[in-house]
Amino acid sequence: MRNWTANYCVATYRLHDDKADFTKKAQGIAVGLTVGSWTELPQAQKSEMEKHLGQVVSVDVHEVPGEERYADIRIAYPDLNFSHDIPALLVTVFGKLSMDGRIKLLDLEVSDRFREGFAGPKFGLDGVRSLLGVHDRPLLMSIFKSVIGHDMPELRKQFLQQALGGVDLIKDDEILFENPLTPLEQRVRTCMEAAAEAEQQTGQKLLYAVNLTGPTYKLKQQAVKAIEAGANALLFNVLAYGFDVLHELAQDPDISVPIAAHPATAGALYPSTYYGIAAPLLLGKLMRLAGADLVLFPSPYGSVVMSKEENMGIKEALLQPDDRLKRSFPVPSAGIHPGLVPWIIRDFGTDTIVNAGGGVHGHPGGAAAGGMAFRQAIDAVLRGESLTDATAHHPELAAAVQLWGAKE
Numbered sequence: 001m002r003n004w005t006a007n008y009c010v011a012t013y014r015l016h017d018d019k020a021d022f023t024k025k026a027q028g029i030a031v032g033l034t035v036g037s038w039t040e041l042p043q044a045q046k047s048e049m050e051k052h053l054g055q056v057v058s059v060d061v062h063e064v065p066g067e068e069r070y071a072d073i074r075i076a077y078p079d080l081n082f083s084h085d086i087p088a089l090l091v092t093v094f095g096k097l098s099m100d101g102r103i104k105l106l107d108l109e110v111s112d113r114f115r116e117g118f119a120g121p122k123f124g125l126d127g128v129r130s131l132l133g134v135h136d137r138p139l140l141m142s143i144f145k146s147v148i149g150h151d152m153p154e155l156r157k158q159f160l161q162q163a164l165g166g167v168d169l170i171k172d173d174e175i176l177f178e179n180p181l182t183p184l185e186q187r188v189r190t191c192m193e194a195a196a197e198a199e200q201q202t203g204q205k206l207l208y209a210v211n212l213t214g215p216t217y218k219l220k221q222q223a224v225k226a227i228e229a230g231a232n233a234l235l236f237n238v239l240a241y242g243f244d245v246l247h248e249l250a251q252d253p254d255i256s257v258p259i260a261a262h263p264a265t266a267g268a269l270y271p272s273t274y275y276g277i278a279a280p281l282l283l284g285k286l287m288r289l290a291g292a293d294l295v296l297f298p299s300p301y302g303s304v305v306m307s308k309e310e311n312m313g314i315k316e317a318l319l320q321p322d323d324r325l326k327r328s329f330p331v332p333s334a335g336i337h338p339g340l341v342p343w344i345i346r347d348f349g350t351d352t353i354v355n356a357g358g359g360v361h362g363h364p365g366g367a368a369a370g371g372m373a374f375r376q377a378i379d380a381v382l383r384g385e386s387l388t389d390a391t392a393h394h395p396e397l398a399a400a401v402q403l404w405g406a407k408e
Contacts (some may be wrong), residue, residue, distance in 0.1 A: 005111045008076035010057060012092040012107040015071050016274055022071035023059050030054035033097060051083055062343025072106070082262060086243040086290060087329045094277070102274035107281050110289070117322060121293045121360045123258040124326025125319075125351055128293055131232070131258070132168050132205050137382055138350050140374050141169040141331065142367070143357035144176070151181045158367065159191045162360060163198030163206055165371015169353070169376055170195075171235050172211035174262045186208065188229040195325045209233040209294075212249075216241055220248075223255050233257050236292075237264045239282075243290040250291025260331070261292035270310070279310040287328065293354060294329040301343055301407070302335025308347070315348055337362075338370075338397060339387060339406035341377035354378065363366050364399050365389045374401040 010281055013029075015022060024326065034054040058076035067106070073094075078114060082088040094105045129135050137348060144155070150282045162170050170191070178184055188210050212234045214222050219241070238246045238261045241347040249255050263283055270279040287295045300308040312334060318328040330352050337359035344354055354374060363370030376397040380390035387406040391398035 005109050005114060007079050007111055009089060009111050009114055010074055010076045010109040010110075011092070011105060012096075012148055013075070014104045014106050015073060016068055016102040017071075020071075022061055022073065023056075026056045026073045026075060029073070029097060030056050032320060033075075033095075034077065034081060052078055054078070065154075079111050079113050079189065082134045084114050086247065086286060089114070090243075095295040098275070104272070104274060104276055104278060105281065106278045108285065114312065115237035116290075118247065118287055118289050118325075119251055119291070120322075120325030121258075121291050121328050121346050122255075122326075123293045125293075127326065127328045128207070128258050128329055131207065134168060136350070137378055138345060138348075139168040139329070139353045140166070140371065140378065141171060141353050141355040142167045142360040142371060143171055143355070144173050144369075145361035146359060152186060155182055155187065156190050156194050159208075160194040160198060162371060163195055163365035164201060164368040165360065166202055166204060166375045167360070167371045168204070169207045169209060169233065169260075171209040171233075171260060173209070174235065174237055175213060176211050177213045179314070185225055188231045192230040207233040207258065208256075209235040211235045211237075212273050216245060219245065220252060220255070223249060223252075227255065227257055231257060233260060235260045235262055237262050238287065238290070239263065239265045239269070243286055246287075246290040246292060256315035260293065260294040261287050261296065263295075263297050264384075266297070271306075279306060280313030280317050284314040288318055288325055292328050293326075293400075294331050296331040296333045296355065298334050299336060299340075300343070300347075301340050302333070304334035311347070315352075319351060321327050327351070329353050335359075337354040337399040337404040338373040339404045341374065342381050342387065343376070343407045345381050350382070359400075359404070362403075363396070364403060365396060369396045369399070372396040385397065 004386055035049050037051050055076040057076050060072045063069045077092055082092045162357035191208050195208060210226050210231045212223055216327040234257055236259055250259055262349055266283060269276045270282050283295055283297045297314055298306040300306055300311045313331050318330045330348060333355040336356045361367050363373060373396040376394040377387055380387055384408055391401050
């Protein structure tokens with residue numbers, strides 16, 4: 001079998017159509033997205049253009065009685081046709097094609113040559129663990145419950161309470177942009193002072209992922225300002241800015257902290273059966289390739305639901321062994337409470353980050369008690385104890401389970 005990914009990038013599509021000749025459609029895509037036309041070309045020109053011609057790798061037709069027929073089509077695109085960056089690749093394989101009927105981009109296998117330009121995550125899963133000194137359990141992240149309209153003292157109060165609960169990471173809300181009440185540098189200094197205060201009581205290190213925002217041409221400047229003020233992680237709305245911007249930030253030697261990728265606007269791209277880009281590619285493979293150290297995505301249990309199958313696809317894309325790319329931390333998110341910890345560890349293992357907003361701040365005892373309840377749930381699962389049994393000697397967990405229940 002030919003090794004297509006030596007000098008080609010291979011795209012996999014799913015087409016739904018009850019009447020289409022899928023083989024003819026695949027050939028039309030291979031030609032139309034590369035040389036434009038083929039049969040009309042004179043033989044001499046064909047010889048010259050053939051190295052630029054897309055190639056149909058496979059057409060797998062599925063016909064199930066009572067259901068609409070579809071086909072999974074794989075097409076190889078020559079590396080010669082595009083510059084080696086993710087935007088060029090996406091425009092080549094799915095630019096105008098994304099508007100051509102019910103067709104979804106399921107996967108991309110990039111060539112060895114294309115991969116040479118991507119170092120992937122600077123820290124990755126193991127690097128983030130090393131920064132925190134935690135290697136034997138899932139990490140715990142909390143989110144500011146509300147940030148817009150709050151001044152710096154209120155922000156510090158929120159941060160300190162979360163930190164005292166034993167979380168490993170705290171992230172800004174993705175909608176917290178530069179503003180007069182909590183400007184970037186002052187916000188970083190204030191929150192990192194609170195982190196140091198909490199560490200004196202808990203003995204625990206903490207990463208603060210400050211939201212990196214502003215015009216694209218100023219992002220590096222903003223990142224450097226944040227780092228110089230003491231920031232030890234960044235949050236970045238990758239899809240709003242583009243994968244190439246993440247790539248540039250991740251490979252920049254001056255940006256010396258982990259980057260957490262937020263999935264904002266992803267819902268416009270992955271949920272449909274018939275259109276868009278599959279979640280494991282969009283939020284898994286491409287995020288890791290571009291350099292995200294942590295990747296947030298909707299969990300299969302919480303308030304913003306993604307199917308478990310898609311979740312497992314993202315997990316695999318972020319964690320599968322790769323000699324060239326560090327692993328990225330999967331961060332299933334949205335609607336997570338302590339009672340869901342057994343399911344999270346069951347499905348994602350210990351190499352995951354438990355991420356909570358309302359599950360921390362909504363605890364009857366406050367945010368510090370909310371963080372403690374999560375840590376107690378994690379520890380209970382790891383030692384093989386049911387959450388119900390653990391509530392007997394952990395009042396914080398007991399209050400959380402009473403409020404939200406427990407999934408054993």
